[in-house]
Amino acid sequence: MRGLTDLTIADARAQLRAKKISSRELTQAHVDAMARCRELNAFITETPDRALSMADAADKALKGGDGGTLAGIPLAIKDLFCTEGVLTTAASHILDGFRPPYESTVSANLWKAGAVMLGKTNLDEFAMGSSNTTSYYGPVHNPWRKRGDNRPLVPGGSSGGSAVAVAARIAMGATGTDTGGSIRQPAAFCGLVGLKPTYGRCSRWGIVAFASSLDQAGPMTRTVRDAAIMLGAMAGHDPKDSTSVPRPVPDYEAALGQSIKGLRFGIPKEYRLDGMAPEIEKLWQQGITWLKAAGAEPVDISLPHTKHALPAYYIIAPAEASSNLARYDGVRFGLRVPGDSLDGMYENTRAKGFGAEVRRRVLIGTYVLSAGYYDAYYLKAQRVRSLIARDFTEAYRKCDVILTPTAPSAAFAIGEKADDPIAMYLNDVFTVTVNLAGLPGISVPAGLSADGLPLGLQLIGRAFDEETLFCVADVVEKAANFTAKPSLNG
Amino acid sequence: MALDKATVVRIATLARIKVADQDLDRMVGELQTILNWVEELNSVNTEGVEPMTSAVEVTLPMREDRVSDGGYAAKVLANATEPVSVGEGGFFTVPKVVE
Numbered sequence: 001m002r003g004l005t006d007l008t009i010a011d012a013r014a015q016l017r018a019k020k021i022s023s024r025e026l027t028q029a030h031v032d033a034m035a036r037c038r039e040l041n042a043f044i045t046e047t048p049d050r051a052l053s054m055a056d057a058a059d060k061a062l063k064g065g066d067g068g069t070l071a072g073i074p075l076a077i078k079d080l081f082c083t084e085g086v087l088t089t090a091a092s093h094i095l096d097g098f099r100p101p102y103e104s105t106v107s108a109n110l111w112k113a114g115a116v117m118l119g120k121t122n123l124d125e126f127a128m129g130s131s132n133t134t135s136y137y138g139p140v141h142n143p144w145r146k147r148g149d150n151r152p153l154v155p156g157g158s159s160g161g162s163a164v165a166v167a168a169r170i171a172m173g174a175t176g177t178d179t180g181g182s183i184r185q186p187a188a189f190c191g192l193v194g195l196k197p198t199y200g201r202c203s204r205w206g207i208v209a210f211a212s213s214l215d216q217a218g219p220m221t222r223t224v225r226d227a228a229i230m231l232g233a234m235a236g237h238d239p240k241d242s243t244s245v246p247r248p249v250p251d252y253e254a255a256l257g258q259s260i261k262g263l264r265f266g267i268p269k270e271y272r273l274d275g276m277a278p279e280i281e282k283l284w285q286q287g288i289t290w291l292k293a294a295g296a297e298p299v300d301i302s303l304p305h306t307k308h309a310l311p312a313y314y315i316i317a318p319a320e321a322s323s324n325l326a327r328y329d330g331v332r333f334g335l336r337v338p339g340d341s342l343d344g345m346y347e348n349t350r351a352k353g354f355g356a357e358v359r360r361r362v363l364i365g366t367y368v369l370s371a372g373y374y375d376a377y378y379l380k381a382q383r384v385r386s387l388i389a390r391d392f393t394e395a396y397r398k399c400d401v402i403l404t405p406t407a408p409s410a411a412f413a414i415g416e417k418a419d420d421p422i423a424m425y426l427n428d429v430f431t432v433t434v435n436l437a438g439l440p441g442i443s444v445p446a447g448l449s450a451d452g453l454p455l456g457l458q459l460i461g462r463a464f465d466e467e468t469l470f471c472v473a474d475v476v477e478k479a480a481n482f483t484a485k486p487s488l489n490g
Numbered sequence: 491m492a493l494d495k496a497t498v499v500r501i502a503t504l505a506r507i508k509v510a511d512q513d514l515d516r517m518v519g520e521l522q523t524i525l526n527w528v529e530e531l532n533s534v535n536t537e538g539v540e541p542m543t544s545a546v547e548v549t550l551p552m553r554e555d556r557v558s559d560g561g562y563a564a565k566v567l568a569n570a571t572e573p574v575s576v577g578e579g580g581f582f583t584v585p586k587v588v589e
Contacts (some may be wrong), residue, residue, distance in 0.1 A: 030583065093504075097569070098569055099568070099569060100567075101562070101565040101566070180575050198546065199545035199546050200545070200546045200548065213544070214543050214545070227527075239551075241544070241551070242550050242551060242559050243544075243548070245546060245548055255548060284546070305534070308530070308531055308534055311527060311528040311529075311530055311531050312528075312531060314524060314527070314528055315528055322505060328508075329506070330571065331570070331571075331582050331584055332569065332570050332582055333569035333570060334569070337569040338585070339585065340585075341587075342585050342587050343506065344585070345585050346506040347503075347506050347507060347582065348508055350505070350506055350507045350508070351508035351509070352509050354507065359507055360517075360520060360521070360524075362505050362507060363498070363501050363502060363507065363517070363521060364521060364524055364525075366500045366501050366505040366519070367497075367525075370501065370504060379541050380531050380532070380536060381528075381531060382535075382541030382542050382543065383536035383539045383540070383541050383542075384531055384534050385538060385541070385542040386537060386539050386540055386541065389542060399514060407576065421520070421523070421524065422523065422524070424526055426539075436542075437545075438545030438546050443567040445511055451493075463546060471504075485531035490519075
C-alpha cells in the first residue's frame with residue numbers, strides 16, 4: 001500500500017499501537033518500495049526476509065502491549081554499522097564478504113526498541129566523501145531532480161544511501177554517521193532532518209571507524225519529531241565505547257512544542273562566504289525572520305577560526321583514518337590479494353581494496369603523522385582545533401543556539417567536482433566546525449532552490465543540549481512547512 | 491613542503507599501499523595540492539595553545555582488569571581467507587615469513 005510509506009514514524013507508531021495497521025503491512029509496503037526504487041542504488045544489501053520476520057515479532061509484542069518505542073518501524077541502516085551475520089562493507093572492496101559476528105551498539109539499541117531492518121544503505125567508501133560517488137558499489141542517485149533537467153544529482157554524502165532511502169519513502173528513518181557533515185549535508189540535499197549528536201551521545205562500538213575523535217552516529221528522518229524518537233532509542237552509555245558518556249538519555253520528544261521566547265540565537269559573521277549563492281543567503285535571512293517571529297532574539301557572534309576548520313579537518317581526519325584503516329590487511333577478514341611476501345600481500349590487498357579517495361587520505365594521514373612532520377602538521381592542526389572549540393565556548397556566552405545554512409549549495413550533478421578534491425571538501429564548510437568542537441548539529445529542510453531542490457538550515461547547540469536543538473528545529477520546521485516531495489519515490 | 495616521488499614512495503611503503511610507477515607523478519601532484527591547501531594553518535598563531543586531544547570533557551573510566559568476552563575462535567575465524575580450522579588449532583594464515 002502506497003499511503004503507508006508516506007507516514008511519519010510518529011503517525012505509524014500511533015496507528016500500530018491503535019492496531020489500525022500491522023507492522024507486517026507497513027514493512028511489506030516498504031519492502032515493495034525498496035524493490036521499485038533499485039535504480040537509485042540506495043542499498044548495498046536488502047534484507048526483506050529479516051524485515052518481515054522482525055515485523056512479525058513486533059506485531060506480536062504490540063499485541064501483548066509491550067512493544068518498544070520503535071516497535072514495528074522499518075528503518076534502513078548505513079552500511080558502516082556492523083550487523084550480525086549480515087554483509088557489512090563500508091562501501092569498500094576491501095571488506096568483500098565480511099559478515100560481522102557481532103552487532104553495533106546503536107543498531108542493537110534500535111532492535112531492542114522494536115525497529116525493523118530493511119537493509120544496509122550505500123555510502124561513500126569508509127564514509128569519505130560528500131557526494132556518495134566514492135562507493136565501490138557505485139553512486140547513489142538523489143530522488144530529487146532539477147526542474148526541467150533530468151540529469152541525476154548526488155544525494156550528498158557520506159550517508160547518501162540513508163538519505164535517499166528516507167527521502168524516496170523506502171524507509172521511515174535511517175541511521176547515518178557524521179564525521180565532517182555526513183548526516184547533515186545529505187539531509188539538506190534530500191530534504192530531510194538529519195542530526196549529528198554531541199560526541200559521546202551515541203556509542204561508536206561496532207561502527208566501522210573513520211576518524212574516531214570526530215565520528216558520531218545520528219538519525220535521518222522526514223520530521224523533527226521522528227529524529228527525536230529515533231535518537232532516544234539510539235543514544236545511551238555503552239561500556240564498550242570509553243568515549244560514550246554516562247549521562248541519562250532525556251525524553252527528546254518532550255522538547256518539542258516548547259516556547260523559544262527570549263532564546264538567543266547566534267548568527268556567525270564568518271559563515272557569510274564570498275560568492276555564496278544568493279538563495280542560500282536568502283534562506284538564512286528567512287530562518288532569522290522565522291525565529292524572531294517566534295520570539296527569539298538574534299545575536300551577532302564571531303567564530304573567528306572558521307576558515308581554518310577545513311584545513312585542520314583534512315589533517316586530523318586522514319591522520320586518524322590512516323591509523324584506523326591499518327587493520328585492513330587481508331589477514332583476518334575481507335579481500336586478500338596474494339603477494340610474494342607478507343608485506344607484498346598487504347600492499348597488493350590495500351592497493352586493490354581501497355578506492356582512490358581512501359588511498360589519497362590514508363597517504364596524507366600517513367605523511368602528517370610520519371617522523372619529522374608530526375609537529376608541523378598534526379599537532380598544529382590539533383592546536384587549531386582547540387581554537388575552533390574555544391570560539392564556540394565564547395559564542396555560547398552570548399547565545400543559546402547558532403543558526404547557519406547547512407551547505408553552501410543545493411545538490412549538484414553526479415560527476416561534478418569529481419576532479420577537484422578540494423572543491424568537493426568545501427561542501428562541509430558549515431558543518432565541519434561542529435565535529436571538530438564535538439557539538440550537536442541538526443539540519444532542517446527549510447525551502448527549495450530556484451531549481452526546485454531542497455535546501456537546509458543548520459542549528460548548532462551546546463554540548464549535550466540536543467533538547468534545545470529539537471525545540472528550535474521544531475519551530476523552523478513548522479514555519480518552513482516543507483511539504484515538497486522528490487519526483488522519484490517508492 | 492615540497493613533495494617528491496621518493497617521499498611518496500616512502501609514505502606508500504609506510505602505509506602498505508602499492509603505488510604503480512606510472513601513477514606516481516599523478517599522486518605527487520594530488521598530495522601536493524592538498525598539502526599546499528592545509529599549509530595555510532601556519533598563518534594561525536597557536537602559541538601557548540594546547541592541542542585538543544578529546545572532543546568532550548570526560549575522564550576515561552577505569553574498569554576491572556578481567557576477561558569479559560571471548561571463547562569463540564570459530565566465530566573469529568569465520569571471515570578469514572583460508573584459516574586453519576579450530577579443530578586443527580585455529581589459526582589465521584599468511585604467506586610464509588620464516589624460511
